[in-house]
Amino acid sequence: MTAGQQDRTRASRPSTPRPTSARGARTPEAPVPAAPRSLTWSLPLAVLVALVALAVGGVFSAAFASQLLQDPGTAVRWGLPLTTVLTELSLAVTLGSLMLAVFVVRPGRALDTALSTAGAAAGVWAVCALARVVLTGANTVGLTLTADGFGEQLGVYLTQIPSGRALLAIAVIVAVVAVLALLVATPTGAAWTLVLALVPLVIQSLMGHASGSTSHELAVSSMFMHLVGAGVWIGMLASIALLRVRRALDGEALAVTVSRFSPVASWCFVLVALSGLVNAVVRLGGWSGLSTDYGVLILTKTALFVVLGGFGWAHRQWVVGRLGAVTAVGATATKAARAGGAAPAAPKTTALFWRLASAELLVMGAVSGVAVALGGTNPPDDNAPPSAPSPAYLITGHELPPEPTFARWFTEWRWDVLLGFACAAGLVVYLRWALRLRRRGDSWSVFRTLSWVVGMVVMFWVTNGGPVVYGAVLFSAHMLQHMILAMVVPIFLVCAAPMTLALRALPPRKDGSRGPREWLLVIIHSHYGRFFAHPIVAALNFAGSMVIFYYTPAFEYALSTHIGHILMTVHFTMAGYFFANALIGIDPGPSRPPHAQRLLLLLATMAFHAFFGVTLMSGEILMVPEWFGLMGRPWGDTALADQQTGGGIAWGVGEIPTVLLAVFVALSWSRDDARVAKRRDRKVDRDGDVEMDEYNQMLSRLADRDGR
Structure with a gap:
């Protein structure tokens, strides 16, 4: 059995049934002494x-x-x-x-x-x-x-x-x-x-x-x-x-x-x-x-x-x-004490x-x-805006960053303490779970651990580094941030199999309460979890939400409000995770279709991305003109030309992860066929080639009939 099969087997083991609670419908409990x-x-x-x-x-x-x-x-x-x-x-x-x-x-x-x-x-x-x-x-x-x-x-x-x-x-x-x-x-x-x-x-x-x-x-x-x-x-x-x-x-x-x-x-x-x-x-x-x-x-x-x-x-x-x-x-003494009404x-x-x-x-x-x-006390620094704010400051609340260069994509930072803490916490929790498995003698792939580390590092950079700094003033930078969140980060997260690791590392509860492991199983097997994890729904959400986002006021809301930016980041990361998990993941949840259907679903999504990118590249109407059109940038292309560049990013950069997903699906298909062939060979070695023998006997009967 391969490591992936072991992960799926352990993650899908049914949990112990938990008793439910209803007020007024429970067995009497022993009295507790006064506090x-x-x-x-x-x-x-x-x-x-x-x-x-x-x-x-x-x-x-x-x-x-x-x-x-x-x-x-x-x-x-x-x-x-x-x-x-x-x-x-x-x-x-x-x-x-x-x-x-x-x-x-x-x-x-x-x-x-x-x-x-x-x-x-x-x-x-x-x-x-x-x-x-x-x-x-x-x-x-x-x-x-x-x-x-x-x-x-x-x-x-x-x-x-x-x-x-x-x-x-x-x-x-x-x-x-x-x-x-x-x-x-x-x-x-x-x-x-x-x-x-x-x-x-x-x-x-x-x-x-x-x-x-x-x-x-x-x-x-x-x-x-x-x-x-x-x-x-x-x-x-x-x-x-x-x-x-x-x-x-x-x-x-x-x-x-x-x-x-x-x-x-x-x-x-x-x-x-x-x-x-x-x-x-x-x-x-x-x-x-x-x-x-x-x-x-x-x-x-x-x-x-x-x-x-x-x-x-x-x-x-x-x-x-x-x-x-x-x-x-x-x-044992505790049970006896409780039976007698003592603490x-x-x-x-x-x-x-x-x-x-x-x-x-x-x-x-x-x-x-x-x-x-x-x-109720006035702080020393009231964070008042400058007396003569620039157009970029009036729109975004931040001064215009310098002209982007390759180095500045990695040296310009705008800290988001909430998303940054989420990335750091995700890294710490995953590594602790992996170490817990190793301490008790269970194996966990180093590749999966490295994949999670890379995913968290990229996520931290996208939400705190150059993409978020320039994404507020350039449509092309915003599209790059979007593509990384929705198509690059989820691939690393899916390859890390976090839910499988959690179900193996988190201890189950025996008293009927719900801990993290129990809640994870509840979410996975809930109607909402199965619905959003379904491959077709995941694909429609992944592709359709992009159109809804950019061609409705949701785009402007994400640009102009902090909570809109947070919701955008969470939604597209989760949408990408559900889609990638349905295609190449081992985490429990979706009922994955055969590999041929997965490739068809992926190709359809790739075609939609290409159509979306071409539409932006050929468009002559500026999106959110009161935002990108009034930025007052002394450097770079015009707002419309930059938007068309963003369309090229959506088409070109977005296709690279899609091709990578197609390669992963093809490799998974090949490995699955190899496993089927090995199982058949072992069965032939053990029981003989019954199917081939029956086929030869059928051919012999047909030949005898033709001879008669």
Whole structure:
């Protein structure tokens, strides 16, 4: 059996059936002792510490002092940051509880408690978000809440001002999240609710930095990463504590939950550290900014963050391993203890975890208060646009890059922290999975590992290097970026077989919860997964979405907005992956047609690409003329000539990966025929050539009949 056959066999093994959870339809569970009193008090104390930190930080920086012009009053100036703190904390608990329901806890009491906790927290979040709408409106229009005409001005703010509409949309979405969290009863429903709960974070990230300011894309991406990382980290720990207070976690379940939470907390630590560093660099404007009030708050938040990192290190050193060891060694004793209604062993380790968790929650509350005070303080560098912006800056938000040369394609950079982090994380995770297989004695192809490394490196360059710098001002550079994303990177990713590696490296779960491996199998075998992975659908999506993208407002949206650029990058990379995986991949999912049909499908796609490229080359109408036509470039071809060059890139450069795919399909066809021939030869050697013997006997009978 070849390596590819082994990969397909191991990846397609059926998983162990998991019990489902329905509220009110479960077997009774053993009672859990009451939570420690210190843990019960740590949660409200964390909120109190956050409010105290907010007050101290606000007084220090005078962020909430009275304004000389259009002062909205003391109630608004202090009520808005107070509401913001409560919003951030309830947001975190909502995300954390949903994360526990989706990835950590098993069906039963723990799942139901996590979902009800998420619903209650989202309800508080919705009320605070609505209050924040009113207070922000009062602060924006400069009127007190009791002033004459405030209601009318608030209506104008909510209907005509973009920030007002965005805040109102957040409140409505959060209210829907609260209702869904209380209605759903399965991990799948919790997953869809979690996806919806991330939408307000996207909106809030887009509001956090003016689109006309410098470093807009960098600030938006880092803000989203910061909100998600901090929210999940704080929220999951607080939700674990709430589940223990509500007696939904016993000692054994706590050990499993903590072991699953630990790697998530590590990734959140990296997310918060990286995004916080980027935000500080963007807003401080240099080392001198550290001496300002804003800089002092940054240093204070950094010190508290280092303390949180120390708590995480202590958890890993003193708690996680010991809880896991006690659970593994004392499984029999644990079952006996649970049957008698007693808590499992390891009381010292459990008590140590709760002491560390309680202290960590207090520090997290302080960090939340300082963060809100920091958000209300004017930064040293407001990233204001230049006084005399160039046409390129007015359109793209960046100065015109120098004329492209071969060297500048690799020396000009525009960092996208979100996509860059995704590439780095993908590289780290894949290498860890490959090393895990090797440590346990299983083989994994070095070629596949190198293919993944090359794919991630190329992806990082395309999204952070020359293609993205010049893709904003040249249609030809944008088309080159598109072709690499859709046709070059996916070939390397498909050859790396990431899903096959994940299914072999990720451990299966035995308690009915869904971990990464279980969710991957759910997605692969879902109706949506099978539909988009179908070869014909993948080909239509790969080719048809290109026409829809370039001949609709989607192209302009991807050029003019950061979220549009992110969606474009993700869509065309995934479309290329689905198409290449249907032709040459070994990852599970699509029902691959015979090799002859694959070649026909590939040739049809190649012809479509050629037609699309020729259409652009011969076109006389400039796409998005208010973008490419007004760039004011003193170098290079005219915008229309550059667009025609982009058509040549779509035809010529796009055909090279297509021909390479055709070669791979032909080689796969040849290897498949060789395997069939070898199997037949082994069968002949073992049983004789039965088919040939029967054929000769038929010929003999026909000859005898003709002779008669």
